[in-house]
Amino acid sequence: MDTTDQITFMRRIRTALGHAPDIARKVPELFADAPSAEDLQLLERIRQRSVAERQALFAQLVEAGKPLRLNVTPVADEPAAARAVLGLIEAKSPEWGTRKSIAAWRHPVIDGLQLGPGLAARDIPLHLSDPIDPAADPACDQAERDRQRAALIESFIGVTSADFCMADTATLVMRNRPGQPRSVALVPSIHVAVIALDQLLADMKELFALLRWDERFRAEALTHYMSFISGPSKTADIEATMVHGAHGPREVHLFVISG
Amino acid sequence: MSDISTERYTEEARRGIADPVLRKALAFLQDRFGRGTAEAYRRLPEGPELRLEAHRIRERAIDNLDVLLETLAERIRARGGHVFFAATAQDAVDYCLSVARRTGVRRVVKGKSMVTEEIGLNPALEAAGVEVVETDLGEYIIQLAGEKPSHIIAPAIHKTRHEVADLFVRKLGIARTTDPPELTQAARAALREKFLTADMGTSGVNMACAETGHITTVSNEGNIRMATTMPRVHVAFMGMERIVARLDEYEKVLRLLCRGASAQTMGTYVSFMGGPRRPGESDGPGEFHLVVIDNGRSRILADPRFREMLCCVRCAACLNVCPVYGKIGGHSYGFAYSGPVGAVVTPLLTGVNRAKDLCQGESLCGACKDACSMAIDLPRMLLLLREMLAYGDPAWGVTPAGRLDAWAYKGWSWLIRSRRVYEAALRLGALGQTLLPRSRGMIRRLPPPFHGWTLNRDLHPLARETFTERWRRTHTR
Numbered sequence: 001m002d003t004t005d006q007i008t009f010m011r012r013i014r015t016a017l018g019h020a021p022d023i024a025r026k027v028p029e030l031f032a033d034a035p036s037a038e039d040l041q042l043l044e045r046i047r048q049r050s051v052a053e054r055q056a057l058f059a060q061l062v063e064a065g066k067p068l069r070l071n072v073t074p075v076a077d078e079p080a081a082a083r084a085v086l087g088l089i090e091a092k093s094p095e096w097g098t099r100k101s102i103a104a105w106r107h108p109v110i111d112g113l114q115l116g117p118g119l120a121a122r123d124i125p126l127h128l129s130d131p132i133d134p135a136a137d138p139a140c141d142q143a144e145r146d147r148q149r150a151a152l153i154e155s156f157i158g159v160t161s162a163d164f165c166m167a168d169t170a171t172l173v174m175r176n177r178p179g180q181p182r183s184v185a186l187v188p189s190i191h192v193a194v195i196a197l198d199q200l201l202a203d204m205k206e207l208f209a210l211l212r213w214d215e216r217f218r219a220e221a222l223t224h225y226m227s228f229i230s231g232p233s234k235t236a237d238i239e240a241t242m243v244h245g246a247h248g249p250r251e252v253h254l255f256v257i258s259g
Numbered sequence: 260m261s262d263i264s265t266e267r268y269t270e271e272a273r274r275g276i277a278d279p280v281l282r283k284a285l286a287f288l289q290d291r292f293g294r295g296t297a298e299a300y301r302r303l304p305e306g307p308e309l310r311l312e313a314h315r316i317r318e319r320a321i322d323n324l325d326v327l328l329e330t331l332a333e334r335i336r337a338r339g340g341h342v343f344f345a346a347t348a349q350d351a352v353d354y355c356l357s358v359a360r361r362t363g364v365r366r367v368v369k370g371k372s373m374v375t376e377e378i379g380l381n382p383a384l385e386a387a388g389v390e391v392v393e394t395d396l397g398e399y400i401i402q403l404a405g406e407k408p409s410h411i412i413a414p415a416i417h418k419t420r421h422e423v424a425d426l427f428v429r430k431l432g433i434a435r436t437t438d439p440p441e442l443t444q445a446a447r448a449a450l451r452e453k454f455l456t457a458d459m460g461t462s463g464v465n466m467a468c469a470e471t472g473h474i475t476t477v478s479n480e481g482n483i484r485m486a487t488t489m490p491r492v493h494v495a496f497m498g499m500e501r502i503v504a505r506l507d508e509y510e511k512v513l514r515l516l517c518r519g520a521s522a523q524t525m526g527t528y529v530s531f532m533g534g535p536r537r538p539g540e541s542d543g544p545g546e547f548h549l550v551v552i553d554n555g556r557s558r559i560l561a562d563p564r565f566r567e568m569l570c571c572v573r574c575a576a577c578l579n580v581c582p583v584y585g586k587i588g589g590h591s592y593g594f595a596y597s598g599p600v601g602a603v604v605t606p607l608l609t610g611v612n613r614a615k616d617l618c619q620g621e622s623l624c625g626a627c628k629d630a631c632s633m634a635i636d637l638p639r640m641l642l643l644l645r646e647m648l649a650y651g652d653p654a655w656g657v658t659p660a661g662r663l664d665a666w667a668y669k670g671w672s673w674l675i676r677s678r679r680v681y682e683a684a685l686r687l688g689a690l691g692q693t694l695l696p697r698s699r700g701m702i703r704r705l706p707p708p709f710h711g712w713t714l715n716r717d718l719h720p721l722a723r724e725t726f727t728e729r730w731r732r733t734h735t736r
Contacts, residue, residue, distance in 0.1 A: 005343060005344040005345070005346070005350070006329075006332065006342075006344045008344075008346065009328075009344035009346060009499075009551070009553060010325050010328070010329065010344075012346070012553065012557045013324050013325045013328070013499075013557055013560065014325050015557075015561070016557045016558075016560040016561035017322065017324070017325065017560065017561075019325070024325075024329065025323075025325060025326055026326070027323050027326050030319070030323055030326060030327070030469075030504045030505075031330075031469075031470055031504060031505060032470075032505060036507075038507075039507075064524075068527075096451075129541055130541075131539045131540075131541070132538075132539050132540065132541055133539075134538040134539045144541070145541050145542070148541045148542075149541070149542065152542075153455060168524070169524045169525035171525055176540070176543070177537075177539075177540070178537065178538075178539030178540050178541070179539075181540060181541050181542040181543070182484070182488055182542060182543065183488050183489070183542045186481060186484055186485065186488060187485075187489075204510045204513070204514070205507075205510060208506045208507055208509075208510055209507075211506070212506055212507070221471060222471050222473055222531050222533065223533075223537075224338055224532070224533050224534045224535070224536070224537055224540075224543070225530065225531065225532055225533070225543060226473075226530070226531040227484065227528065227529070227530050227531070228525065228526075228528065228529035228530075229527070229528060230525045230526070230527050230528075231527055232527070233479070233480055233481035233527060233528075234479050234480065234527060235396045235397075235443060235479060235480045236413070236479075237395070237396040237397035237400065237413065237414075237415055238396070238400075238415070238418075238420055238423055238439040238442055238443065239284070239419065239420050239439060240284075240287060240288060240291065240413065240416070241420075241439040243439050243440045243443040245443070245444070245447065246396055246443060246446075246447060246479070246480035246481060246482065247394065247447060247450060247451070247454070247480050247481040247482040247484075247485050248480065248481025248484060248485070248527075248528065249481075
């Protein structure tokens with residue numbers, strides 16, 4: 001569905017490059033249809049990674065997180081993670097209002113924490129970001145989105161998991177999907193993420209090798225929206241003084257289940 | 260088109276040099292980021308040579324721009340996004356205005372983007388009755404102050420905390436404080452309200468990836484993530500050159516971009532956006548628009564001598580090492596892009612004659628080339644622009660800017676081609692210089708038209724005896 005703007009635009013570029021202006025070019029070698037030797041090596045390295053090597057990546061993650069003010073804590077199992085998250089919710093106070101409420105992803109890891117009862121006992125509302133039913137009519141659809149948005153805006157902590165975490169830069173990688181919206185890791189003042197040790201990757205090279213060539217991840221690839229998050233929001237725009245908490249979360253806490 | 264004031268370079272540069280606050284801020288910035296970036300390149304596993312590899316990647320992308328842009332557009336459209344190709348700044352602005360009108364937009368939150376400065380988006384939206392809010396803290400400060408950005412990455416570097424405090428008291432009605440965390444918190448509160456009530460968010464594009472069909476943005480504050488997540492419409496603007504073919508190539512370019520911009524190994528937020536909200540998703544914009552902008556870039560593309568400039572990713576590393584930028588500041592450059600990158604790109608985009616002072620003001624020291632994350636040979640292109648200005652260049656419509664350069668070199672060439680003429684000239688000079696004012700053996704002032712040379716430096720006088728004469732005297736019998 002080329003439109004006039006695109007046709008004239010491409011004609012100008014092809015003329016500038018010295019090609020025939022009206023013939024769309026194909027340059028298949030620009031892209032790749034099979035993994036390179038380096039990609040295969042990376043995939044193999046990830047597959048072969050031992051527990052000890054994962055522990056080493058974890059140590060690297062902790063170090064890389066320090067200057068970014070990313071708080072990384074190892075936890076033994078899901079109940080321990082849940083206790084840690086509840087402890088944090090208890091210790092922190094809201095930035096914008098006085099009442100505490102929590103937003104959380106619909107995600108196997110987060111569901112496994114079973115935060116519901118613990119929060120109910122403390123009389124803290126838990127807003128789960130359920131997928132919007134695509135079969136519903138558009139008006140209901142909008143109403144449900146508005147409801148979730150309002151609940152999110154009043155939540156002071158957002159709890160998510162992640163797809164991966166890159167150890168060398170202390171970066172959480174999230175591919176957003178129905179039930180796992182991007183705003184839970186953005187709008188609340190504090191972001192809490194819970195992941196498992198085997199979600200750790202060494203670096204961006206490994207991540208992209210997986211997303212491009214591993215059958216488990218290829219189909220979904222980057223989704224419509226993928227985000228990298230490396231620590232809390234920050235700015236140095238006033239006299240180059242570093243301040244944490246510009247527009248995104250002021251604190252990020254990462255719990256790694258190392259069981 | 261946005262305001263262009265490149266003609267006022269000399270005047271603005273004088274003002275910059277005379278401003279002690281600006282000089283101190285720039286010295287601090289250059290000391291910190293200039294060194295930090297060099298160190299960050301050294302610490303790369305591949306070493307600084309990765310810049311050469313990135314240069315090749317970017318060159319390959321530019322050489323195949325048509326294929327990459329069509330692939331990107333196709334992938335984004337397949338996800339329900341819109342892609343518009345804007346030949347001019349006006350086309351880009353008009354497209355955004357039509358989207359705003361159609362969707363009933365009253366408030367726009369902007370993620371920091373130099374290309375929207377280039378096309379003059381803010382005044383156009385405001386003229387259409389839309390409220391435009393810059394959300395990067397630095398951009399927000401200068402928007403409140405009614406100024407223009409003075410650095411690509413640190414737009415409010417020229418303002419002190421005291422000035423920001425006074426501004427916030429006046430505009431935000433807060434109690435006066437000069438504490439950066441408290442000032443930041445005041446802006447955070449004011450802007451949160453704007454993010455949550457805006458109808459449209461706009462952003463630039465740091466780099467797109469054709470293979471996956473995503474645009475990406477990098478920010479530390481999270482304002483771009485907010486602006487592209489909370490409003491119901493997202494319009495992204497990208498210079499047409501900001502694309503690479505594959506994800507593995509993107510990886511290398513991103514690592515260098517973060518290091519060049521702020522000596523970071525990774526920006527706090529990197530977002531890959533490939534379309535609007537999907538069915539079943541509870542957040543994200545319902546409409547996603549990408550505006551790809553030419554606005555003079557295809558002319559640069561058509562000239563092999565300048566095509567290299569399109570490899571630039573606007574990381575601003577060159578600003579952080581440039582001795583000229585470090586003294587005069589960004590406002591002198593009179594357009595969205597300042598420093599060495601501005602000195603090359605602004606003349607090419609806005610007219611070489613009009614912006615002639617920009618390339619003539621640079622020192623050609625070469626620091627920008629060493630700092631460039633994409634290893635672009637900026638000094639080569641600065642020289643080329645000067646050559647065009649000396650001799651004229653019909654292809655670019657450049658007329659010789661004053662014949663002085665051309666005449667001077669013609670005269671010099673005549674002078675040095677004959678031994679006798681050259682020696683006569685030296686003797687004449689040796690004689691003439693006795694009339695010039697001296698101090699401690701140095702010439703203090705040259706007569707017009709050469710007096711500019713001695714404004715800030717003294718000149719060694721010509722020796723009483725030339726080397727040849729001395730050689731003859733001491734070595735011939």
